[in-house]
Amino acid sequence: MTSVREATERLAAAGVASPRYDAEALLAHVRGAARGALTDEHASRYTELVELRAARVPLQHLTGTTGFRYLELAVGPGVFVPRPETELLAGWAIDGLRAHPAPLVADLCAGSGAIALSLAHELPGATVYAVEIDPHAVAWAQRNAAARRAAGDRPITLIQADAADPAVLADLDGTVDAVLTNPPYVPDQAVVAPEVAQHDPPVAIFGGPDGLVVVRRLIARAANLLRPGGLLGVEHADLQGDLLPEAVAADGRFAAIEDHRDLNGRPRFTTAVRA
Ligand SMILES: C[S@@+](CC[C@H](N)C(=O)[O-])C[C@H]1O[C@@H](n2cnc3c(N)ncnc32)[C@H](O)[C@@H]1O
Known part of the structure; x- marks a missing residue:
């Protein structure tokens, strides 16, 4: 059987960013499926998964899940894999809303449902x-929403639509x-990386x-959705730490515009308050 050391070397040679972590995660995945002693079949499955990862298939597509804050979400082909940096945006909103007994919240561009379901x-x-x-992403979000509902969380309302369309959530x-x-x-x-x-x-x-x-269209839509004093949080690329706050300011309906950095010090998301 391919050892974790061999798998790590194979993944490193293929340019995978975190080869040791991925080699161990794939082994844990095979072990989880084995629920006992590893057979030859499990060993060859591990080798197969390592080769797929070396071909730059995302780790989360191979394991079928990803962690996001306190949740485990199903992911795979057809949906964006939630990234750890987005946990910061969700956390900012959760902290800002915690004192509110019954906040009304909208996640525009929901993907697998990571932000909405965490809220x-x-x-x-x-x-x-x-x-x-995207209907493919909606299908994954529906699956995750059903799992969270079964686990006792309050249901979310999931809508397949262009989130910037003024007719969507107009009420x-x-x-x-x-x-x-x-x-x-x-x-x-x-x-972008091959995985992306x-x-x-x-x-x-x-x-x-x-x-x-x-x-820009979403900022305009958010300004219409929010009540005065309502919160806006928008993730952006690390090179957009000036552009995004400028785009929010250009809308003309927001105050207290701030940009936030991630744990590596990179500009990561912009927040504002509806004036
Ligand atoms: C970067 S992903 C983020 C997904 C999820 N919120 C997360 O953080 O993991 C962006 C998502 O926006 C969706 N999207 C793109 N344009 C959109 C639009 N105009 N209206 C609604 N969703 C849109 C894409 O299909 C994709 O699922």
Whole structure:
């Protein structure tokens, strides 16, 4: 059987960013499926998974899940794999809403449902709407939402639509306490890792020539949804730490515009308050 050391070397040679971690995670996945002694079949499954990872299939597509804050979410082909940095945006909103007994929240561009489902889990009084345009992603979000509902979380309302369309959630205009979005924000011409280029849906990643085409429309939509004093949080690329706050300011309806850095000190998300 391929050892973890051999698997680590294979993945490192293939350019995988965290070879040891991935080699161990794949072994844990095979062991979990084995529920006992590893057979030859499990050993060859491990070798097969290591080869797929060396071909730059995302680790989470091979294991079928990813952790996001307190949740384990199902992911796979057709949906953006939630990233650890987005936990910060969700955490900022949860901290800001914790004192509110029954906040009304919208997650625009919901993907697998990571942000929306975390809000519903960590803020039990919240009413959460999630809007996602891609039917494949919606199917994953529905699966995750069903699992969270079965686990006792309050159901979220999931809508398949263009989140920037003024007709979508129009009955909530002027009443929402927080709008969160991790939109597609990568400039169209940017070079991305093979895992992203070949396995994340393009609609989840690319946002026009400067990356902000969808974002600008979402900021305008958020301004209409939010009540005065309502919170906006928008994730962005690390090179957009000035551009994103400028885009929020350009809308003209927000105050207290701030940019936030991640644990590596990189600009990561912009927040603002509806004036
Ligand atoms: C970067 S992913 C984020 C997904 C999820 N919120 C997360 O953090 O893991 C962006 C998501 O926005 C969706 N999307 C792109 N344009 C959209 C639009 N106009 N309206 C709604 N969803 C959109 C994509 O399909 C994708 O699922």
